[in-house]
Every structure is written in C-alpha cells, then in structure tokens.
C-alpha cells in the first residue's frame with residue numbers, strides 16, 4: 177500500500193446481497209488477486225479477511241462491515257464487505273453511504289432473493305450507482321440466462337450484461353467480453369466464433385441502448401439512426417453507471433476465481449471515481465445553509481464517520497470517508513456534531529482488522545483514526561475554520577427488546593462502564609434503564625442481533641450477561657368507588673402516634689392518572705396534615721396489591737378523620753392514609769392495565785392477509801390500511817404483551833420483507849388470561865426474592 181492515493185485513483189465499492197451469495201468470498205478473491213494475501217481463505221474454514229470476529233466465524237456469516245483496500249492496476253479499490261443477514265442492515269446502509277458504487281451479488285443457484293430485492297430497492301431509493309455480480313457460476317445445473325432474464329424483468333433493462341459466461345464441456349471457464357467482443361480465460365484472449373458473435377451483437381445493442389441514456393448528444397445520435405462507435409460507447413459507460421442508466425451485470429465464480437480479474441479490471445476502468453460522482457450535499461454548521469461539496473482534495477475538509485470499532489489492544493478505531501479536502505496529520509480536527517475539537521492521532525488505512533500507516537487521506541478515500549475522544553458513528557469531522565454537517569443514513573428500527581442482566585455483582589459493576597462502548601460500536605443498539613420495570617433494557621433490530629451483541633459483550637469486555645424477556649410495565653387500578661378508613665394509633669407510653677382519615681377512592685378515566693382533593697371542613701384534620709395524607713397515598717400507589725405494579729387512574733378525596741392535639745404527626749397521618757389506600761384496593765375490585773401500542777406495519781401486498789390473520793391471534797385491532805405503491809401500510813393497535821417476538825414473527829410471515837414501527841398508545845384493562853399469568857409470575861418473583 178502507498179502512503180497516500182489521489183482522488184482519481186480511488187474506487188469505492190460496497191458488496192451487498194442476500195446472505196450467502198458470496199460477498200465475503202468475493203472480497204477474499206479480490207484480496208488474493210491483488211496479492212494482499214497469499215492464500216484464499218474460506219468462509220467455512222473461518223479464515224477469511226473480512227469475517228474475523230469469533231461471532232462471525234462461529235455462525236459463518238458476516239456481522240459487520242469490513243473495509244479491504246485492494247491495490248489494482250495502480251488504483252486503489254476500497255472494497256466494503258457487508259452482512260446479508262437482515263438484523264445487520266445498519267452496517268449495509270453505512271457501507272453503501274460511503275461507497276460510490278454498490279455491487280449487488282446474486283447467487284446463480286438461487287436467483288433473485290428477498291435480500292437482492294431489498295438491496296436493489298434501497299440503492300434505487302438513495303440513487304446509488306449499481307452493478308450486479310452473478311456468482312457461483314462454477315456450480316452444476318445452473319441457468320445464467322434464466323437468472324439474467326429475471327433480473328431484467330424485475331429491475332429493468334438498465335441491468336445489462338457486459339460479459340457472458342463461457343461454458344465449455346459444462347464447465348465455467350471464462351468470460352465473453354461484449355464491449356471488446358472477445359473471449360477471456362486464464363489462458364489468454366481468443367476471438368469469438370460466428371455463433372458467439374451473433375449473441376454478442378444482441379447484447380452489445382442492449383448496452384448501447386442503456387448507455388446512451390446518460391448522454392443527450394449520444395442519445396440524439398442514436399435516435400437518428402447513426403452508428404455509435406465503440407470509442408464513443410466506452411466513453412459514456414462510466415457516466416451511464418454513475419447516473420444509474422446502466423447497471424452492468426457480470427457472471428463470475430469467486431470460489432474458482434473465474435471472471436474476477438476481469439471484473440476488477442472493469443471496476444478500475446469503468447466504475448466512477450469519486451470525481452465522477454455528483455457533489456455531496458452538506459450543511460454549513462454555523463449558518464444552516466445547504467451547499468454542495470465535490471470530492472476536491474484541495475477543497476475544505478469534510479469527512480463522514482461511518483463505523484466505530486473497539487479493538488481490545490488498540491482501543492477505539494474510527495473509520496471515515498473524506499468527502500472533500502485532504503486529511504493530514506497537521507490538521508486541527510473538529511467534530512461538528514459534538515461542537516468540539518478532536519484530538520488527532522496517527523492516520524491510517526483500515527485493512528480488515530488491521531490498520532496501515534497513511535500520510536494523508538484525500539477526498540474520496542477511506543481512512544481510520546484511533547483513540548478519538550468524542551467522535552461516534554454518523555458524526556461529521558472538519559477543520560476548525562469551516563464546519564460542515566454531512567447527512568448520515570436512517571438506521572433500521574430497533575424494535576426487538578430484551579432485559580439485560582449482569583450475571584453477578586462483579587459484572588454488574590463493570591457493565592455500567594461498558595454500555596456506552598457497546599452503543600458506540602453499534603448505533604442500532606440502544607440500552608436504557610426502565611425505571612418503571614426496574615430493568616435495563618437492550619433494544620436491537622432482531623433477536624439474532626441481540627444474541628450476537630450479548631456474546632460480544634462477554635468476549636470483548638469480559639462482562640458476563642444474561643438476556644431475559646423484558647418485564648412489561650403493567651399498571652393497576654380499581655373499577656369501583658369505595659370509602660375507606662385508615663387509623664394509625666400507638667399510645668403505649670411516652671410520645672404516642674395518632675393519625676386517622678376517611679378516604680373516598682374512585683376510578684378515573686384511562687390516562688388521567690391521579691387526582692387528590694381535600695374536602696375537610698370544620699377542622700376534623702388540621703390543614704398542615706393534608707400533604708402528609710397525599711404522600712401516604714402516593715407511597716401506597718407505588719405497589720398495587722394484585723402483582724405489585726403501580727396504581728393509576730384513581731381519584732382520592734379525603735373527607736373526614738380526626739386528630740390528637742399531642743400525638744398526631746405527619747408521619748402518623750401518612751401511615752394512616754397508606755393503610756386506607758391499601759384497604760381500598762382490596763375492596764374496590766382491582767384490575768390490571770396493560771400498555772397498548774400503535775403499530776405501523778409495512779408489508780408487500782401479497783402478505784397483507786397473513787399479517788392481518790396473525791394480528792387477530794395477537795389481540796390486534798386494525799385501524800386502517802393505506803397503499804404505498806405495491807406495499808400496504810397497516811395501522812393497528814396491539815398489546816405490548818403480544819409484541820415481544822414480533823420482529824421475528826413479521827420476518828417469518830413476510831419472507832423478511834415486512835417491518836414495523838412502534839409507539840406507545842394507551843393503557844387498557846388486561847383480559848383474565850393475562851392477569852392470571854402476570855399475577856403468578858409476580859408471586860414467583862416475590863418468593864424468589866424472599867429466599
């Protein structure tokens with residue numbers, strides 16, 4: 177690796193696909209061809225460059241984005257490998273944010289999969305240039321033409337094959353290069369046969385059709401029937417990729433390393449460099465105005481942090497892409513989001529899990545800094561004079577929740593210090609203390625995500641933790657108005673205690689929480705004891721009698737009582753009020769209230785019926801359905817109790833396409849079945865605590 181690269185010599189690509197299509201193997205193959213590694217590792221052997229974390233090796237899937245820079249033909253291809261498993265889509269979005277071209281990988285044995293569609297749709301949404309790699313061409317019984325046809329049918333004719341597989345004696349042995357009309361194998365180049373020429377001509381015409389879209393002049397020429405020369409065509413391929421009028425398709429085998437070198441050559445020659453990309457829209461941090469910054473190494477410094485790692489030896493490692501300017505060691509670095517100067521450390525290039533020294537990182541390139549103080553993923557870095565905020569990506573909903581417990585006291589002490597680091601490593605993790613349920617709750621994108629994070633906490637920070645189903649913050653209330661008396665009297669020797677009150681306790685409408693009123697006339701209780709009575713009621717409300725949950729939606733009126741001129745005290749009245757309230761709960765027909773959530777579910781049309789059937793089994797109520805192209809948005813309400821595994825359920829019903837948002841709506845009386853199980857659980861918990 178060189179110490180610095182020029183913007184024009186950089187290509188930033190990001191592999192994205194359904195899990196298992198071969199992104200990690202492709203990355204490995206790139207690294208091998210460029211001599212970054214001497215032997216190709218294998219995913220099943222757990223020795224690849226990009227799947228290096230024990231959690232990845234154990235599962236044989238990628239869980240993090242990994243940057244592997246490849247030196248190729250005097251250029252640097254920053255290759256970003258990403259996970260395919262849906263829980264880790266936050267990593268994919270981060271990778272795509274800093275790549276100039278997405279390479280969507282399709283497994284030829286499976287064709288278009290859910291993950292393929294998700295990635296293609298996301299790239300369209302963010303207008304990211306794309307290429308499609310059809311991988312595993314070495315496998316038996318495959319049909320390239322069928323997969324290619326379905327790609328064009330699903331994603332449009334801008335998906336155009338620039339290479340055809342050369343299959344000799346049923347073995348995939350090389351590629352037919354359509355742009356150059358020749359055969360390329362490991363053994364060298366060959367001319368096309370007559371039959372091959374015919375096929376190539378058809379595809380060549382398809383390329384011309386897609387590419388001219390990118391250039392008005394060329395388009396005119398094409399429409400008027402003039403011939404577009406090969407030189408002209410080649411000169412607008414990059415532009416056509418950059419503006420998404422052309423999505424090149426290429427068949428390869430990462431495993432057998434066939435077609436990969438040609439693909440790398442194609443990237444080097446035709447993929448847009450940062451200079452060919454439209455300027456980034458950024459915000460002037462001081463004024464709030466939006467301006468455009470192009471990838472000019474001489475421009476003002478603006479860099480976007482897209483990943484933070486914690487290495488047990490090195491500490492915190494921050495990965496960023498320079499969008500404009502050049503970052504060198506002598507710059508005073510400023511964190512725009514935290515509005516703080518940042519301590520500059522040694523500049524380096526991330527190379528999978530390692531770093532290699534760099535002297536400067538120029539516009540368009542990716543770099544790493546260690547031990548930054550305040551910087552987190554998504555932050556913008558700039559110089560101290562000109563400050564720019566670069567937009568970050570929307571992260572997926574973190575709706576899966578588990579209660580997080582340290583396994584023992586020593587771990588509990590350590591956990592507090594570790595929580596901020598976990599959230600720094602993974603912005604889709606949120607850890608919050610729920611005061612109502614007295615639990616620490618960890619939120620993630622799905623159950624696998626949470627399990628992986630729990631493993632990482634154990635391994636990286638040596639804190640042993642357990643995940644349990646989170647407690648739900650039920651409430652208790654009464655259904656019937658009651659009048660109750662509370663009397664606290666102790667008059668055995670010395671200074672006595674005396675408090676006595678009559679309370680009327682009645683239900684309030686849902687959500688009104690609490691009302692307290694005094695209707696004491698004629699001084700049966702002196703005014704100065706009334707606040708103590710309210711306090712006593714409050715304390716008793718903290719723990720209902722049904723299952724120990726807080727009491728809500730009650731009105732309490734103190735309307736009578738008595739006092740003793742010497743023995744009465746605030747504390748005595750407080751106790752009396754508390755006693756009265758507990759009695760009221762016994763007599764007033766206690767009920768359990770459960771939280772009900774507003775759930776907005778997004779699903780492709782064809783799954784709507786099954787999603788609604790499932791909602792009905794989960795006590796859900798559909799409030800309305802809206803159409804959004806061929807998706808449906810279902811607005812529903814569902815008790816939180818039924819939602820604990822909903823990320824998994826919605827995934828299995830909709831082939832992992834559906835997703836949802838959650839927001840608290842209101843409390844509602846829980847049905848007897850729920851009450852029974854909550855009461856039993858509370859009893860067990862209590863017995864456990866009592867020993």
Ligand SMILES: Nc1nc2c(ncn2[C@@H]2O[C@H](COP(=O)(O)OP(=O)(O)O)[C@@H](O)[C@H]2O)c(=O)[nH]1
Pocket residue numbers: 193194195196197198199200201202218219220236237238260281311312313314315428429430431432
């Ligand atoms: N036959 C064959 N197998 C492949 C090829 N590329 C990847 N694989 C295998 O497919 C599985 C998934 O590959 P991997 O690179 O982990 O996919 P990723 O999830 O997209 O990163 C692994 O067992 C690979 O060895 C290929 O070109 N041909």
Ligand SMILES: [Mg+2]
Pocket residue numbers: 199200201227237238257258259260
């Ligand atoms: Mg992988």
